[in-house]
Amino acid sequence: MSISKEMRSDIEERYKRNLERPRIVVGLGTCGIAAGGNKVMDAIKAEVAKKGLDVDVDFTSCIGMCFAEPVVEMALPGRASVVYGGVGPENVVQLIESHMVQKTPVAEQAQIQILGGAEAYEGIPAMEKSEYYEQQVRSVTWRLGRTNPERIEDYIATGGYEGIQKALTMDRIAIIDEIKKSGLRGRGGGGFPTGTKWQFVHDAVGDKKYIVCNADEGDPGAFMDRSVLEGDPHAVLEGMMIAAYAIGADEGVIYCRAEYPLAIRRLNMAIKVAEEMGIMGENIMGSGFNFKVRIKAGAGAFVCGEETALLNSIEGQRGMPRVRPPFPAHKGLWQKPTCLNNVETFANVPNIIRKGGDWFSSMGTEKSKGSKVFCITGKINHTGLCEVPMGMTLRDLVYNIAGGIKDGKKFKAVQSGGPSGGCLPTEKLDLSIDYESLGQAGAIMGSGGLVFMDEDSCMLDIAKYFLNFTQMESCGKCTPCREGTKRMLETLERICEGNGVPEDIDNLERLAKVIKTSALCALGQTAPNPVLTTLKYFRDEYEAHINEKRCPAGVCPELLNYTILADKCIGCGVCIKACPTGAISGEKKAVHVIDPTKCVKCGACVPKCKFDAIAKA
Amino acid sequence: MTNSFADYLNTDLFFVIGSNPTEAHPMAGAKIMSSLMNGTKLIVADPRRIELADKADIFLQLRPGTDIPLLNGLMHIIIKENLHDQKFIEERTEGIEDLKAAVEKFTPARVSEMTGVPENLLYDAARLYATTSKAMLCYTLGITEHICGVDNVMSVANLAMLTGHLGREGTGVNPQRGQNNVQGACDMGALPGDYPGYQKVVNPEVQAKFEKAWGVKLSNQPGLTIPDMMDAAVEGKLKAMYILGEDPVLTDPDANHIKKALQSMDFVVVQELFMSETAKFADVILPGASFTEKDGTFTSSERRVQRVRKAIEPIGDTRPDWWIVCEVAKRMGYPMAYAHPEEIFNELASLTPSYGGITYDRIEHCGLQWPCPTVDHPGTPILHTKAFARGKGLFKAIDHTPPAEMPDEEYPYLLSTGRILYHYNVTTRYSSALDAHRPEEAAMIHPADAVMLGVGTGDTVQVTSRRGSVKTKVAVTDKVQSGMIWMSFHYRETPTNELTVNAFDPISKTGEYKVAAVRIEKTSPM
Amino acid sequence: MAGCACTGEKVDSPQDLQLMDLLGHYRGYDGSLIPVLQGVQEIYGYLPAEVLEKVSQELKIPFSKVFGVVTFYAQFHLKPRGRNIIRVCLGTACHVLGNAKVFDRLKDILGVDNGGTTDDLRFTLESVACIGACGLAPCIMINDDTHGRLTVDGLEDILAQYA
């Protein structure tokens, strides 16, 4: 079967008609659900029914404003739709009454309004002009929060499956050339040119070839792929189909981490309906091209994000990386040529084929084309999902999109690329976000996780956190990673506990260097990056911990001493009650004292003191 | 073996029948097991669910003693489905019509009834074996230790020839020899009708050759086989026996008959390492040196002649076996003077055409596989690549012969015997670790029978046949069929061969160790 | 086929029937071990040793490899897991304030040891390094809820909140 012109325009027509009806749309991505989106949905349905309103209640996925979840969009015919943030079931009655019945938006709870050619409201920022979105582009993410990901009609009505339809009329090499022209590079972290990879697999000799989608997103603080899978599953499928056709594969596997049940559910729904419609399966759209795809759920191992470990895991083995070469392009799944890309990479493909490689390469820098999705978390005002053109500076990202550092504190560092990436300091704020610049600074683009830190963050603690993660997730196969990350972690722990010696820095550097150059896989080779970058940019903090037994950020408990400031303490006794170990004593209305031998440095007393009388140093 | 152990890694299908290689030939078993890891297919035919059966693609759990119906049945299907190798049959064999006629009546339905193997598995096995180009047959004593052992062997050969699975890499008929130097002992003419190299004693030219070489007149009358010797001894015709390194009381069927034979003779010499059950009947015991204390050669199943090297001086006052025999010969007026085993080897090589090109120097590192007729011959890893020994391979029409003794009301259980991994015929009981690991017999019986008998694993039973009665502990397992008991013959405390039947293949004189009728009763612990 | 060890075996529990379905569904497929293990864990709530052995036989994958896979992935559990996971904080503050007594009392009430699961699969009891709620010490976490300032006597009331 094929999607005929008539069918497509019919679907588009219906989609547009629906958009013109009164609508309430709840964001039900994982983040929305976690924030209580389902309860909000129930309340909305109940209220609509109670009031007997002629309103469509629908859901969409995460629009990216995680800081504002649960997010609800309300639209009246002819008017811009308004996106409300922080909606709880308790707000629902009032919001519906005001917006849907009285037709008066609740400006104070509105985040943005989406114009779409309709009449705007006063006092609510248009999406394109809002602080969060003004500098963003919405290329891969544009359906997120805008369409219902569980309805294939929404996808088709918005240009979906045009890419594969076009591709099926093209020469295979022409498709690969188009991808090459676009300059698309792997969005999973490596940044390998996608077109070149496809060419390798296309050229590889094999009776069978596979397409594998890496959806094993495991970096702490990264959820780009989850958002795309939950919000636009068909785009990933379409990208895989185009790749399959281009390289000559007829079977695909999506390896998705089991911790993403909603993504898996939506993917399964998407596959099922696409198969039912003849968009996937045998003789796709009458072209003679066959493609089927299945989902393999991961089982909880970060290292399976490494491509060869992932292949082993699909084959039912321990997720231990293989030696490369041979590369998966030549010997991949079941030793057959395999094209392995991540979710975001595949999701970019349909647009590139539809709009052309030149369209894509018009965005970005010389070597890093297009846009990139980032998850911005940590001590910033706007945590969430954003998509920016390659080449934007970190500064723009922090101070514009992210809304600056929380509580007016000072920016200290950003960890780019998760446990494999590095910490970049203030001096690097004007760095352009692209593969080369980040790499040169000692970090990596990675899959797109950016964790921001403020002045209260101890860089050793951060390095320790990430190293602990990689150490726990090391597969154990090669010596440098298995034994080396353990020793690095132990060394960091010693330093943070105040038992560091000056040689520790040399040892850390030597271990880091050897692991980086000698470990078997990318997980191991990049594991030392957080330590190397913090050593590079924040060496003074290491020295303070080692030489002065001091944690400048006041984080490492063993290096802290809590004291009560005599000039501030009024002797109220609150801290005495707060102290779990009975370390604080003092008469009422007399200055209290902390017994350092009993104090376990848990810090429980600090927030309880209303007079800021407890100091840590 | 027509092919070599190295060739086990080249085949695409093993058909293992009447063989338990992972226990009796562990390194052959290991090669099979590791091939399976790489996707090689496996058919197992065995009354017991042996270890390989669990790894098999097709497991044919036949009734003991029904190998011929099974093999004929497979050939029936292969012929009916036109899966035989017509070219091979035409070019390399004769007698196909006889075979076709013989297997005609072995329809799948009938074979299934006779063997207990489901019909669909017969079809699966026949098709898989016939259609796999590199398919290798392996068998052992499960084929030969029957009164129809020779017929069984012929049937196996029929099957291989019918499908053209001979004379090429990864194919062949590969009987693994039970003992370390069965091949060599046969090659050396320790057979009543053969001089070294299977040169017949009845052949006058051969006789003349050996008379010349040995400088004496030789008999052209074939001698007695072991069973005939024992019978002759009991009958009083045989008066003396010189037994070198064998323990027939423990290892030959119907042990009581053997004991009687030994007691009947005037003089028995036993040359041994240990006080074996047989040695107890000796008049003189001559202590031999073990294989670690002397030089020599063994010839393995794959016809590989390899060095045995002296590592230590003979223990105590022991002597190498060859030296002792030569001493006796000398004292009987026939001097056989050799300074070193190498001299013996050179002499035997000069008289044994297939060994003609083999010298100690040439086998220093890797041995040589005979036939190796000349010093520049590289040895022969695969036999019959161009022709069979007799020229064309002859199909033999074989019909079923039931075992000599089958269970009945009085002796309702079927006894079958064999080896276990941790023991060898002899000597391993004297290895401290091996004996500690497996110190006693653990006869295998089926759970259903165990319930009937009221016994569990570790309990003791009395097993009785028409010929004898032994006590053994049991292990309850579904690896044996119900109605069957399986025992090894390693334990003097449980001399299984007191039970086995005194019946032999008429040609090879191999005893029917694999089938006997017994009665089982629970009894007090050993 | 030789691999069919299920013949003649007594099948009694619905779980065993589900297991047979699962194995039947995946038998013969390459790379089915992990989905099968996920299915087994869904059926039994964990991976019982004897079921793993059966999986090994049915899929013809060496038992050691099955075990290697099971212990590699964090998702798999060789012991039953309860519906509710109790994590007893063993951080310094909690320790000083006697969380050991709380721990002991919980073991008594539930009849399990550290790492154990109640027979009705209601609770799994585990210890955990500091959960960062020292101000609430002594404390435990049940699922995502933190319960602080515990007394030994109040534990039963807290447990009653979890079905």
Next chain:
Amino acid sequence: MPNVTLTVDGTQVTVPKGTTVVEAAWKAGAFVPTLCHDPELSKPGACRICVVEVKGARNLVASCVTEAVEGMEVQTSTPAVIEARKTILELMLDNHPEDCLTCHQAGDCKLQDYAYFYNVKPGAFGGESHQYELEDDNLFIVRNMNKCILCGKCLRACEEKQGRAVIDFAYRGFKTKVTTALDQPLADSVCVSCGSCVAVCPTGALTEKAMLGKARKWEIEKIRTTCPFCGVGCNLDLNVKGGKILGATSNPASPTNGRDLCVKGRFGIDYVHSPKRLTKPLIKKNGAFVESSWDEALDLVATKLGEIKNKFGSDAIAALSSARCTNEDNYVMQKFVRAGIGTNNVDHCART
């Protein structure tokens, strides 16, 4: 097969296409250490001790899993390579007992050799080390997993050579361990004690129980022979010290079995020294065996056989030769029977 030419430390070397860099380097005379590499087993590239510098490569290259290609420029002992190897050895030693003085493997231990060669001492980084219990509850193999460097040769031999896969890696990361299903002792597993794992272990993690404490590696003389326990014809090395066989080890040059043996061949040869061996000729006198001299026994045998031959004819005498004795023994026996006694009554248990 086509060849490729590369340079190793400036020396040109030509090898067949498909050769690994480490093999090419060895051919060029360079010293490159290996631990997990084994020419007969699959190649995991895991230990990383064999890293070298290859011009143009971003990182150091594990030479055991990298194919030599035309024009490749390999450096085997640059400062970066040496630093990596030393560090890797330090990491191994930090998780390894310091008991070389009493370790059975001393003298035949690659870890010890490389530590010596690179002058690496334990304790570089300190920290946690494995504290596994010594497993010596089976009769054949002692496993000290604290000495295991996780090269994985044992489990590859178990799977690829013996086809069993009794052991595999379990757990992950620092806790990775080679163990049986359910982490049981070998005695409780499906292990058949073939000892192939012991044969390939590069450290003292796996040892033959019977040989522990009996001899230092350098005191042992190895004499190759053919196994007496079945018809496969495996070769093995008898390990001899002071005129006594301590045990058997496999010999990689064995044509049929390589380094693999079965439990009997590897662990059962001790029967040779059993105190139950017959060591003197015995003559039955009045129903009891009495020790005699060789002359007395041999004369008696010759006399008795001679008498019977004279009285009843040659065919009243028979001999059993042996499928367990050498070809030479068998040849001599049948020759004696045929030429010395004059009968063809010679047979052996050819059928068992």
